[in-house]
Amino acid sequence: MKTPPHDVIWRALSGDQRGFSVGTDRARRYAPGFSSILGFADPSSPAFDDLAPFCSAGEHFYCADWTGPVPAGWSIEAEATLYRMTWTGVAPDGDLAPDAVPLSAAHAGHAVELAALTRPGPFGPRTIELGDYFGCFDGDRLVAMAGERLRAGSCREISGVCTHPEYQGRGYARRLMLRLIGRELQRGETPFLHVLSDNTGAWQFYERLGFRTCQELPARVIART
Numbered sequence: 001m002k003t004p005p006h007d008v009i010w011r012a013l014s015g016d017q018r019g020f021s022v023g024t025d026r027a028r029r030y031a032p033g034f035s036s037i038l039g040f041a042d043p044s045s046p047a048f049d050d051l052a053p054f055c056s057a058g059e060h061f062y063c064a065d066w067t068g069p070v071p072a073g074w075s076i077e078a079e080a081t082l083y084r085m086t087w088t089g090v091a092p093d094g095d096l097a098p099d100a101v102p103l104s105a106a107h108a109g110h111a112v113e114l115a116a117l118t119r120p121g122p123f124g125p126r127t128i129e130l131g132d133y134f135g136c137f138d139g140d141r142l143v144a145m146a147g148e149r150l151r152a153g154s155c156r157e158i159s160g161v162c163t164h165p166e167y168q169g170r171g172y173a174r175r176l177m178l179r180l181i182g183r184e185l186q187r188g189e190t191p192f193l194h195v196l197s198d199n200t201g202a203w204q205f206y207e208r209l210g211f212r213t214c215q216e217l218p219a220r221v222i223a224r225t
Contacts, residue, residue, distance in 0.1 A: 002086065002190045003192075003214040004084065004152065004155040004157075004192045005155070008084075008192075010028075010040060012039075013029070013030065013038075014028055015153075016152055017030075017150070017151055020129070021034075023054055024047065026040065026042070026047035027040050027047040034129070035121070035122040035123060035127050035130070036059065036060060038062075039063070044068070046071075049071075052073065052224075055224040057225065059223065060077060060222070061223070062219065062220075064218065064220075065218065067218045070222070073224065073225055074223065075225050076221070076222055077221040077222060077223050079218070079220050080196050080198065080218075080219045080220075081197040081217070081218060081219065083195050083203060083217075084193075084214055085194075085206055085213050085214065086192040086211065087191040089181075089209065089210020089211070092179075092182040094182075095179055096174075096179060097175035097176050099136065100175070101136070101137060103135050103147070104128070105126075107133075108125045108128060109125070111128055111133070111135070112124070114162055117164065117165070120159070120160050121160070123160055130150075130151070131151065132147060134147065134176050136176065138167070141164075143164045143172065144167060144173060146159075148180065154188060154189050154190055155189065156187075157194070158181070159194070161193075173205070174205075178209075193206060
């Protein structure tokens with residue numbers, strides 16, 4: 001099974017997606033408006049001082065791999081364990097979500113509203129610019145979506161997977177994810193994703209779909225004070 005590098009977040013922020021991030025050669029974050037994720041070149045000695053000019057008081061960020069003491073000017077809001085899972089299944093046979101709509105900047109408001117309701121992880125109004133995003137609509141209402149976030153070499157993260165509570169159990173998430181997986185495999189990419197260890201339902205769903213846990217990471221939500 002091909003697995004993403006342990007520092008895939010840093011590789012994305014400092015490499016393939018550097019144009020979507022701000023910071024220095026030691027610490028970077030997605031630019032404001034994108035997902036509130038930050039990374040460090042050396043998580044054992046994170047350069048928080050480098051990030052200070054790029055972060056506002058009260059902003060919250062997701063950070064993986066760092067377990068040291070909190071530096072001055074920052075606070076830890078939450079701590080958890082994160083599973084990184086990589087695709088090991090068989091390539092999907094055809095497009096199982098032919099009715100899915102490619103999401104663009106015009107759909108940003110709908111996407112943010114759905115993410116705020118379902119909380120699939122850090123999501124901003126420009127997150128859908130980080131990759132392909134597809135959604136399912138009931139009239140003008142976005143009821144499900146899934147897309148791509150981190151990109152580091154041939155590793156491509158599937159993210160933002162969520163379904164409105166009134167529309168769950170209809171297979172939206174499965175079909176949208178398989179569409180993304182199929183497209184990534186055709187491009188020679190390795191699909192992977194992240195899920196909190198205590199989100200047993202989501203973890204089991206991803207396992208049934210064809211993902212397997214490859215790494216276990218410490219994760220924190222931190223705030224600029």
